[in-house]
Amino acid sequence: MTHDHQRVRKTAVTLADGRELLYFGAVPERPADYPDRRRLDPVHVQSQARRDQLLGEWVIIASHRQDRTFQPVTSHCPLCPSTADNLTEIPAPDYEVVVFENRFPTLGSRDPDHAGDGDNLLVGHPAGGRCEVVCFSPQHDASFADLTPGHAATVMAAWVDRSAELARQPGVEQVYCFENRGEEIGVTLSHPHGQIYAYPYVTPRTDRMLANCASYRNRTGRNLFDDLLDAEHADSRRIVLHGRHWTAFVPYAAHWPYEVHLYPRRRVPDLAALPDAARAEFCELYLDLLRRFDRLFGSLAPYISGWHQAPVHHGRDEFALHLELFTIRRAPGKLKYLAGSESGLGAFANDVVPEAAAERLRQLG
Amino acid sequence: MTHDHQRVRKTAVTLADGRELLYFGAVPERPADYPDRRRLDPVHVQSQARRDQLLGEWVIIASHRQDRTFQPVTSHCPLCPSTADNLTEIPAPDYEVVVFENRFPTLGSRDPDHAGDGDNLLVGHPAGGRCEVVCFSPQHDASFADLTPGHAATVMAAWVDRSAELARQPGVEQVYCFENRGEEIGVTLSHPHGQIYAYPYVTPRTDRMLANCASYRNRTGRNLFDDLLDAEHADSRRIVLHGRHWTAFVPYAAHWPYEVHLYPRRRVPDLAALPDAARAEFCELYLDLLRRFDRLFGSLAPYISGWHQAPVHHGRDEFALHLELFTIRRAPGKLKYLAGSESGLGAFANDVVPEAAAERLRQLG
Numbered sequence: 001m002t003h004d005h006q007r008v009r010k011t012a013v014t015l016a017d018g019r020e021l022l023y024f025g026a027v028p029e030r031p032a033d034y035p036d037r038r039r040l041d042p043v044h045v046q047s048q049a050r051r052d053q054l055l056g057e058w059v060i061i062a063s064h065r066q067d068r069t070f071q072p073v074t075s076h077c078p079l080c081p082s083t084a085d086n087l088t089e090i091p092a093p094d095y096e097v098v099v100f101e102n103r104f105p106t107l108g109s110r111d112p113d114h115a116g117d118g119d120n121l122l123v124g125h126p127a128g129g130r131c132e133v134v135c136f137s138p139q140h141d142a143s144f145a146d147l148t149p150g151h152a153a154t155v156m157a158a159w160v161d162r163s164a165e166l167a168r169q170p171g172v173e174q175v176y177c178f179e180n181r182g183e184e185i186g187v188t189l190s191h192p193h194g195q196i197y198a199y200p201y202v203t204p205r206t207d208r209m210l211a212n213c214a215s216y217r218n219r220t221g222r223n224l225f226d227d228l229l230d231a232e233h234a235d236s237r238r239i240v241l242h243g244r245h246w247t248a249f250v251p252y253a254a255h256w257p258y259e260v261h262l263y264p265r266r267r268v269p270d271l272a273a274l275p276d277a278a279r280a281e282f283c284e285l286y287l288d289l290l291r292r293f294d295r296l297f298g299s300l301a302p303y304i305s306g307w308h309q310a311p312v313h314h315g316r317d318e319f320a321l322h323l324e325l326f327t328i329r330r331a332p333g334k335l336k337y338l339a340g341s342e343s344g345l346g347a348f349a350n351d352v353v354p355e356a357a358a359e360r361l362r363q364l365g
Numbered sequence: 366m367t368h369d370h371q372r373v374r375k376t377a378v379t380l381a382d383g384r385e386l387l388y389f390g391a392v393p394e395r396p397a398d399y400p401d402r403r404r405l406d407p408v409h410v411q412s413q414a415r416r417d418q419l420l421g422e423w424v425i426i427a428s429h430r431q432d433r434t435f436q437p438v439t440s441h442c443p444l445c446p447s448t449a450d451n452l453t454e455i456p457a458p459d460y461e462v463v464v465f466e467n468r469f470p471t472l473g474s475r476d477p478d479h480a481g482d483g484d485n486l487l488v489g490h491p492a493g494g495r496c497e498v499v500c501f502s503p504q505h506d507a508s509f510a511d512l513t514p515g516h517a518a519t520v521m522a523a524w525v526d527r528s529a530e531l532a533r534q535p536g537v538e539q540v541y542c543f544e545n546r547g548e549e550i551g552v553t554l555s556h557p558h559g560q561i562y563a564y565p566y567v568t569p570r571t572d573r574m575l576a577n578c579a580s581y582r583n584r585t586g587r588n589l590f591d592d593l594l595d596a597e598h599a600d601s602r603r604i605v606l607h608g609r610h611w612t613a614f615v616p617y618a619a620h621w622p623y624e625v626h627l628y629p630r631r632r633v634p635d636l637a638a639l640p641d642a643a644r645a646e647f648c649e650l651y652l653d654l655l656r657r658f659d660r661l662f663g664s665l666a667p668y669i670s671g672w673h674q675a676p677v678h679h680g681r682d683e684f685a686l687h688l689e690l691f692t693i694r695r696a697p698g699k700l701k702y703l704a705g706s707e708s709g710l711g712a713f714a715n716d717v718v719p720e721a722a723a724e725r726l727r728q729l730g
Contacts, residue, residue: 047714050617050618052618053577053581053589053593054573054577054578054589054590055573055574055577056576056577057711057713058618059618059619059620059713059714059715060713061618061714061715061718061719062715063718063721106714107714120596121596122617124617124618176705176706176709176710178706179705180704180705185702185704186700186702187704195705197712199710199712203706203710203712204710204711205709205710205711205712206710208419209419209420211421212418212420212421213419224418224419225419228418228419228486231485251417252417253415253423253424253426253489254424255417255424304705304709306705308709324709336551338703338708339552339669340560340562340669340670341471341543341568343669343703344541344543344570344669344671344673345539345564345570345571345671346422346568346569346570347422347423347425347562347568347569347570349424349426349427349471349472350424350426350427352428353426353428354426356428
């Protein structure tokens with residue numbers, strides 16, 4: 001069986017409380033044989049987007065999430081396939097990759113017509129958008145790094161499918177596929193999984209990248225992402241690995257102890273625009289990178305990994321799809337915390353020299 | 366004895382490795398009687414500021430900090446007064462408040478003439494500036510919240526003195542007095558202390574606040590800080606407490622579970638410009654606020670607290686001095702982590718409704 005994304009089977013079912021669940025890949029053969037047998041109360045989701053006028057950014061207020069599932073025991077993992085003793089979020093007894101609407105979403109409002117706050121400066125309104133969970137594997141103790149390239153390709157197919165479909169939903173401005181891995185990051189479920197957020201606004205960091213692209217274009221007539229990638233190639237000291245279609249490097253001004261950015265050689269705005277050959281090669285390189293990260297400290301590295309995609313309606317001619325992967329661990333047993341300087345002022349300090357981080361990651365190949 | 370800041374005594378001494386240490390307040394009577402008896406190797410500080418062109422911000426690369434002191438046992442706390450058995454950073458056998466240059470500073474370069482990187486896009490240079498440590502009390506197990514108002518006034522006098530003096534140093538663009546409290550924030554020394562960073566650049570969050578002030582001024586002819594404070598007063602639901610000179614409120618678009626901003630009623634650019642009466646009242650209100658935070662969860666709240674001051678050379682007519690205090694705890698035993706959405710995209714979600722946070726903090730008075 002090939003894992004060309006276009007041939008990955010996708011089957012939609014509906015969970016007991018009305019949420020959508022999608023199976024990607026070869027199993028189960030007949031999902032309709034496995035209905036959701038749980039009795040679930042409907043969830044009242046009422047997120048609000050509020051404007052921080054001083055910072056010029058939206059903040060989501062999502063009070064309904066305080067009761068979300070918190071580090072359940074393994075025998076009650078809600079992301080494992082269902083068994084007779086444990087009816088989980090996934091009704092089937094096996095799966096390859098599954099995506100479903102989060103029962104405790106940060107984004108989304110069941111009441112989109114609810115009026116917002118009225119003050120000139122205190123501006124808020126119900127937050128549209130959607131939050132999905134991606135189960136990478138039915139194996140509770142696996143990691144993304146344990147997947148075969150073929151299995152990773154099914155995850156990639158799910159990311160592409162969801163990114164394209166969520167971008168078509170009314171009110172969605174940006175789609176973000178990401179993984180938080182490790183208790184140190186605050187992950188409340190250890191089963192290997194990621195998330196997809198479809199935001200009702202362009203997020204602050206993306207906004208800034210596009211603003212800097214625009215001013216660079218005005219100054220030079222050129223694309224900032226292209227020129228930065230060229231500069232990293234020309235310098236070469238921070239390149240970790242590369243293939244025919246991708247380059248992975250520690251950025252010159254890395255914010256985190258070990259941080260790698262993975263760019264396709266040919267700029268595209270988002271995952272849907274990525275050619276098939278690049279999608280396939282990504283899986284090989286990304287698995288390689290994750291395995292190097294897990295060799296850094298003698299224990300699995302806590303990490304955040306996310307796909308930066310062009311917003312749905314803005315900046316598509318300038319933005320460059322790329323993945324940013326970083327660990328918050330700076331040494332065995334020591335974490336990089338965002339304390340006063342970072343959280344208060346946005347001023348980052350990094351104790352690991354990017355050239356040394358790249359050298360270390362090259363040696364761990 | 367009054368604690369008017371202008372009468373707080375300040376005595377400078379030099380530590381064994383050449384760093385400066387300042388005693389503020391009544392003790393010791395004769396600092397020269399207590400020389401630093403340690404043998405300290407000089408520290409080679411070589412921080413670099415590198416430009417992140419995509420985000421339009423500086424990142425400090427400070428490799429010399431990886432070996433800094435990490436959670437020493439109490440009997441070897443370097444911030445306690447010195448004893449025969451424990452020669453600490455503070456040579457004297459007692460003190461009220463002490464400020465000294467950090468032995469492991471994030472900022473600062475002993476080699477300011479070292480050439481920077483040359484590429485058009487990969488721009489970096491030695492990072493000037495200075496990092497200081499502020500010991501709030503000689504009592505190892507105390508907290509800021511345990512101080513008397515008079516003792517807090519001595520801390521305030523130290524903040525004012527250092528802010529004004531560091532602002533006069535060449536190359537300093539912004540001064541930040543802050544406290545990280547709690548292991549959950551990554552604090553490596555439990556002795557009650559804060560820090561002061563004198564940055565060689567205007568920090569990203571301050572930069573954004575000033576940009577939004579400028580565009581608001583262009584649109585309305587008015588000051589954004591003034592109008593936001595007026596809007597919070599008019600709404601009143603998020604006000605936690607106020608005095609004659611200060612108002613403390615949970616901001617409408619709070620990023621953190623429990624977050625309070627403390628503004629002087631009359632806008633001033635920085636601590637040095639704060640009238641004496643406002644300085645004195647601040648101490649009362651701030652101690653009250655910190656004690657409420659410590660009652661939130663049944664255990665001491667981890668928190669970050671910082672003074673936002675106008676940059677030294679920019680935006681002084683628009684910026685409003687204020688203190689931002691927040692805890693990263695969202696419930697007993699549960700922390701708010703900056704994971705994929707916040708760290709990757711700068712998109713914050715807050716699970717605690719600001720009006721409810723303010724109500725809770727009012728009740729804890």
